[in-house]
Amino acid sequence: MTKQFIASSLIASSLIFFSGCAAVSGHGGSLKKFNDDLSSGKCEYKFFDEKIKDEDDVILWGIQGGSMARNCLDYNKSNELFDKAELVYKEDVDKDGIVNNVGEGASSVFVNNNVNDYEGNVYEKVMLNTYKGFNFIALNDLSNARIEFNRALDRQRRAKEYFEKDIAKKAKENKGKKLDTKAAAAVYKKYGDVLNNFKAYPDFVNPFTTYSSGLFFLLDGDNSKARDLFKEAMLMEPSNKQIKSDYDLSEKLSSSLTSKNSKSYAWIIYENGKGMMEDEMRFDIPLFLVTSKVAYTGIALPKIKERAASYPFLEVNGKKTIMVANMDNVIKTEFKKKFPGIVTEAIISLTAKTIIQYQAKKKFGLFGGLAAAAYQGLTNKADVRSWTALPKNFQSVRVEITNKPIVIKDNNGKVISSITIPKNSNALIYIKSESPGNVKIHKTIFSKR
């Protein structure tokens, strides 16, 4: 019996050993550390560089590191890290689809998804190019900024067909597998609050990308392209006064004889708070397996949770910023779309492991069963990776540039910053605030085109 126990334990531990620590520990710890570092204003990139060099979750640490470097106003480093992530999206993930490839599928079932490389969410691909666009703006490299906004828009266009194709593929793939529907029902019951009661954006668009691309093209003097994009953003956010006002300006400029406006403007983009992130949720679900007897087994699944906002709005020269995109809703929309696939994969994994446990007990007795149970317990870990540096929402306001400085105040009237812009230029002031008191300001002056 002891011999059998040792044998089973060896198999279980070697499976964990070869899958790496992430199989047991998950990624929650490293993500928490990153979030703390980001909030404290840390500007060290060694960790990200090493992760990328080791090809260990290049996408996750490329996007997180890129956000940290952007916060530190180190735009070249930020773009370098974003570029590394983009390359993997392009070379690996795009070709994979959201469906795990053969090896990844097996790892997910017999270990868990934490051992596979992070493949990201579709909204993250769109945001990656959007941020790169803003980095190039800050570097005054408008030619490259244009390319990035064009890429972000193309990523957005691809998003819809991507989902249509991959969700269908995933459903087809899972069709032949016997899935415990009662178990699935138990899971959905626990997720009602996350999956419902919010305004989903149609076709997986992110109005911020469309709006900010429009803004870029307007500042670069491409008024008709700006007008088309603002129009598109208006369709996503029909009652939004800021988008409407910017659309009107682009319309006026595209139809006037001179593309230059006699007035100068500053746009203040405000990135508010911390966006939704994934957390592990564990609960028992009923599984009907080899016997007719119901076995309640613990399942670990990711669940998205809301995080705090910073200032509800900013006040710029007496005008309040207006929300142009709710990032939380973008995240929720995609989570909802992907959730059936996540649940199916988790239940298949749980079922497989439970069957192994049953067989181990039958074959190797109590100790075999115990070893398999220990393995199942240890590897019952949800994959909670996501781009945690994203905000809760994006806001915008436009003010006219006069001889007086632009005064930016928080919602309580406390001055955050006072910025002077040369009168004959336009300006983009990009503000990120994760929490009250934590404010990063990026300023770019545009010569009028």
Place this chain on the structure above:
Amino acid sequence: MNTKQKLIILSITAATTLFTGCANTTPQYMGANTTAKHQPLTMGIDRQDFEKAATESIESLLRGGALNKPGGGRYVIMMGRLINDTTQRIDTDMLMKKIRIAMLQSGKAVVTTAVKAGGAEDMSTYEVRKLRGNSEFKQSRIAKKGSLIAPDMSLGGKIMQRTAKAANGNQIVEYYFQLTLTHLETGLAFWEGETVIGKSGSNDTVTW
């Protein structure tokens, strides 16, 4: 994921692909380009595309007679803004240089490097003028005031991209190379040219 795991996964994937087969999704030219000597290597803009756009533009420009100066002589051309409105990081000089060379070789035009959208291409013209009054230099050899020639025309344009998914599941990408030669005295466009290059290929990943 370590190398060993990646190798195993790679072999399984390779075997799966081998047994399931796959559709031909290597990039192909579309429309009139199907007669091209070589098929494209990528869905992006490559050397062959620049060459085609440049050759067509030059032919059209010289054939159209826009550079035939009444009374003879050569026009002075400045390089205007060429906007790269695509998703590709490309050097637009790859296109413009070919056109400039052809214009010079035609004997009908010269290009100024002293005036350009975004600043002079060669600052030397201005640097040598800073030597005026410098006793170390023979002043008679330094360019005199009023000797720079202002351009007669400006050559600018845009490279645009349109991407879509075709009915057969492939990705279609079209690049529009649009150029305009503007007569600076009158503001009239003396010549305009457009070359369209279309490609069809896999929709698995993006075009850049």
